[in-house]
Amino acid sequence: MLELNRLTGQVADLAQALAGQRSDQRQRTERARQQLRLHAQVTEELRHKIDVARRADESWRGADPLGDRLDQRIQTGPQTEPATLVAVDGSQIYPDTHAIALYYLTNVGAIVLRQGSGAAPFTSTAPLLRMANDDPLEEQDHDRVDADEVNLRRDLREMETLASLARRQREELGGDMGHLVVALADGPLLPWLPQRMPDKEQRERVRRFTAPLEDLRASYAAPLGYVDRPRSANVLRLLHLAQLPLEDISKERLRQRNDYDGLSDAALFQDLRPGQRTALFAATSEINENFDGAGHRICFCYMNVAPEPDEADRIVEPDEKNAVMARVELPVWLAADPGRLEAALAAVWADCRLLHYPYLLTRAHELALVTRQERAALEQMLHIEMMRRGLRSEESPKANTKRTVGGR
Amino acid sequence: MTEKTDNQRALGRVLRSSTASFTAGCRTLEDDLPVFGALVQAERRDGAAVYGLIYDVRVDDDPFVRQLIAAGDLSEEYVQDQRQRRQVPVEVNVLVVGGRDRSGQVYQYLPPQPPATLSWVTLCQPDQVRQFGQRLDFLRTVLDAADAPADELAAASLRQVAAATGSPGDSGPARRYLEAAGRELARLLSREPARLNGILQRMRP
Numbered sequence: 001m002l003e004l005n006r007l008t009g010q011v012a013d014l015a016q017a018l019a020g021q022r023s024d025q026r027q028r029t030e031r032a033r034q035q036l037r038l039h040a041q042v043t044e045e046l047r048h049k050i051d052v053a054r055r056a057d058e059s060w061r062g063a064d065p066l067g068d069r070l071d072q073r074i075q076t077g078p079q080t081e082p083a084t085l086v087a088v089d090g091s092q093i094y095p096d097t098h099a100i101a102l103y104y105l106t107n108v109g110a111i112v113l114r115q116g117s118g119a120a121p122f123t124s125t126a127p128l129l130r131m132a133n134d135d136p137l138e139e140q141d142h143d144r145v146d147a148d149e150v151n152l153r154r155d156l157r158e159m160e161t162l163a164s165l166a167r168r169q170r171e172e173l174g175g176d177m178g179h180l181v182v183a184l185a186d187g188p189l190l191p192w193l194p195q196r197m198p199d200k201e202q203r204e205r206v207r208r209f210t211a212p213l214e215d216l217r218a219s220y221a222a223p224l225g226y227v228d229r230p231r232s233a234n235v236l237r238l239l240h241l242a243q244l245p246l247e248d249i250s251k252e253r254l255r256q257r258n259d260y261d262g263l264s265d266a267a268l269f270q271d272l273r274p275g276q277r278t279a280l281f282a283a284t285s286e287i288n289e290n291f292d293g294a295g296h297r298i299c300f301c302y303m304n305v306a307p308e309p310d311e312a313d314r315i316v317e318p319d320e321k322n323a324v325m326a327r328v329e330l331p332v333w334l335a336a337d338p339g340r341l342e343a344a345l346a347a348v349w350a351d352c353r354l355l356h357y358p359y360l361l362t363r364a365h366e367l368a369l370v371t372r373q374e375r376a377a378l379e380q381m382l383h384i385e386m387m388r389r390g391l392r393s394e395e396s397p398k399a400n401t402k403r404t405v406g407g408r
Numbered sequence: 409m410t411e412k413t414d415n416q417r418a419l420g421r422v423l424r425s426s427t428a429s430f431t432a433g434c435r436t437l438e439d440d441l442p443v444f445g446a447l448v449q450a451e452r453r454d455g456a457a458v459y460g461l462i463y464d465v466r467v468d469d470d471p472f473v474r475q476l477i478a479a480g481d482l483s484e485e486y487v488q489d490q491r492q493r494r495q496v497p498v499e500v501n502v503l504v505v506g507g508r509d510r511s512g513q514v515y516q517y518l519p520p521q522p523p524a525t526l527s528w529v530t531l532c533q534p535d536q537v538r539q540f541g542q543r544l545d546f547l548r549t550v551l552d553a554a555d556a557p558a559d560e561l562a563a564a565s566l567r568q569v570a571a572a573t574g575s576p577g578d579s580g581p582a583r584r585y586l587e588a589a590g591r592e593l594a595r596l597l598s599r600e601p602a603r604l605n606g607i608l609q610r611m612r613p
Contacts, residue, residue: 111489121493354475354480354482354486363489363493366494
C-alpha cells in the first residue's frame with residue numbers, strides 16, 4: 001500500500017525540483033538555439049568532424065545532415081490530394097515464468113483508410129501465440145525468448161504487415177502510382193538491437209527488417225515512422241560536435257558532460273510553427289550503416305504537428321508551448337523524392353488534426369491492445385487445452401497471491 | 409440495419425438475457441437506429457423465438473469519442489470508422505412479452521427459456537406485429553415492468569400494432585384496434601384512472 005500522507009512533502013519537493021529543472025533547461029535550450037544559428041551552415045569542416053567523431057567513438061549517436069543547413073525550416077502545405085493511409089501498431093504479452101505456461105504473444109493491429117471515399121476503413125488484427133523457449137514453429141532457434149526478443153519480433157511483424165497492406169492497396173488501385181499510399185508505423189523505423197547480438201545475427205536481423213522496406217519501395221509507398229514526444233538528442237550532439245575544435249574530438253570529449261545534457265532535439269526545435277519541419281538528418285549508428293548498406297538508410301526530421309490556428313486566432317503568433325513535436329523517420333529513398341515526402345507529411349499532419357497525434361495510429365493501437373481481461377481469457381483457454389492433454393498448468397504461488405491481494 | 413437474415417432486418421445479437429428481458433448489441437448505423445416500442449424477436453435455430461419490446465436504446469460513449477467530438481469537423485471516413493469498426497455497440501434493451509413456439513403458435517406470457525447469447529435479434533415484420541397484437545395479454549406484462557418506462561412503452565407498442573393493422577382513420581381497423589386496447593387498459597387500470605388517462609393520451613397516432 002502506498003501511504004499517500006507520507007508523500008505530501010516529497011511531492012511538493014519534486015514539483016519544486018521539476019520547476020527548477022525546467023527553468024534551467026529553458027535557458028540552456030535558448031543557448032543551444034543561438035549555437036544552432038551560429039553553426040547553421042553545413043561546412044566541409046563539419047562533415048569532416050562527423051567522420052572523425054564516428055571513427056573516434058563508434059557508439060556516438062549524432063546526426064548526419066542531408067542538406068546544407070542545420071536550421072532549415074520547411075512549411076508543410078495543406079493536403080491537396082486524397083491519399084490512402086495504412087497504419088500498424090503492435091502489442092504483446094511477455095513471457096512470464098510465473099504464468100501457467102512459458103509463452104508469449106504478439107498482436108498486430110492494422111487500419112487502412114482511403115481519404116475521400118466516405119467508407120469505413122478496413123481494420124484487422126493478427127495475434128500470434130508462441131512458446132517462449134525453443135519453439136519448433138519458429139524459423140530460428142533461441143534458447144529463450146526474453147522481452148527484448150519479443151519486442152523485436154513484434155516490430156518485425158508490424159513492418160511486414162505494413163508492407164503487405166501497402167502492397168495490397170497498390171494492387172487495388174490498379175497500380176496507379178499517382179495515388180499516394182502512406183505507410184505509417186508507430187515508433188522509429190530503426191529497430192533497437194541489443195549490443196550483445198553477434199554480428200552474424202545482427203546481419204540477419206537487418207536483412208529481415210529491411211525486406212519490408214524493400215517491399216514498400218516496390219509498392220511505391222511512403223513509409224514513415226512516427227515518434228511522439230521524442231527524447232532523442234542527435235542534433236544536439238551534432239551541435240556539441242560543431243563547437244569542438246577538430247583536434248579535440250576524442251571518445252572522452254564526445255562523452256564528456258556538456259551544456260546540452262538532459263535537453264532534447266524536440267525542445268531545440270519547439271519554436272517550429274504548426275506544420276513546419278526541420279531539415280533531414282540521418283542518425284549515426286552501426287545499425288543505420290547496415291541499413292544504408294541495404295539501400296535503406298533511415299533519416300529523420302522533427303515536425304510540429306499542431307493544427308494550423310483558426311483564422312480568428314491568426315493575429316496571435318502560435319506559442320511554442322502549444323507545439324506538438326514529433327520525430328518522423330523515413331528511408332533515404334523517400335527523402336530523395338521531395339514531392340512525395342511533402343505530400344506524405346501533409347497527409348500525416350492532416351491526420352493529426354483531431355487528436356494532435358495520428359488518428360490512424362490511435363486506432364491501430366486500440367486494435368492491437370491486449371487487455372487484462374483478454375489475457376485472462378486466453379490463459380483460461382490455454383489452461384483447458386493443457387488439462388485435456390494431462391498437463392499440469394498452474395500459476396506460481398507468487399503470481400497467485402499477487403493477483404489475490406492486487407484484486408482489491 | 410447491420411445485417412440481414414431470411415429477409416428480415418437484423419438489429420444485432422443477444423448480449424445478455426434473462427427470462428423477463430434481454431439486451432441486444434448492434435453496430436450503429438445512423439438511419440437505422442432501433443425504435444422505442446418496436447416489437448423484436450430473438451430467434452432460435454428450431455424456429456421458436458422470444459418476442460419483446462424495445463424499451464431503451466443506449467449509445468455509450470468513451471473517452472475517444474468525446475475527444476473527437478471536441479475536435480470539431482470529422483471526415484466521413486472517421487465517422488464511419490467510429491460507427492462501424494470500433495467495438496462500442498449500441499445496446500438495445502428489450503422487455504420480453506411473449507414468444508413463438510416451434511409450431512409457429514404465438515403466446516403472450518414469459519417464455520420457458522431466455523434467448524441464448526449471440527442469438528439473432530430481428531425486427532418483426534408488419535404481419536408478425538399484427539399477429540402478435542391480436543391478443544392484448546402482453547399489456548399486463550408491460551404495465552408491471554419495473555425497469556422500463558411502462559406507460560410510454562404500452563402506448564408506443566399499441567401505436568405500432570395499430571400502424572401495422574391499417575391506415576389511421578375514424579372508422580378504420582387501426583382505430584378499432586386502439587379502441588379495443590383502450591378498453592383492455594381501462595380494465596387493467598380500473599383503480600388508476602390518472603395513469604390510464606396518461607396512456608390513452610399517448611396512444612393517439
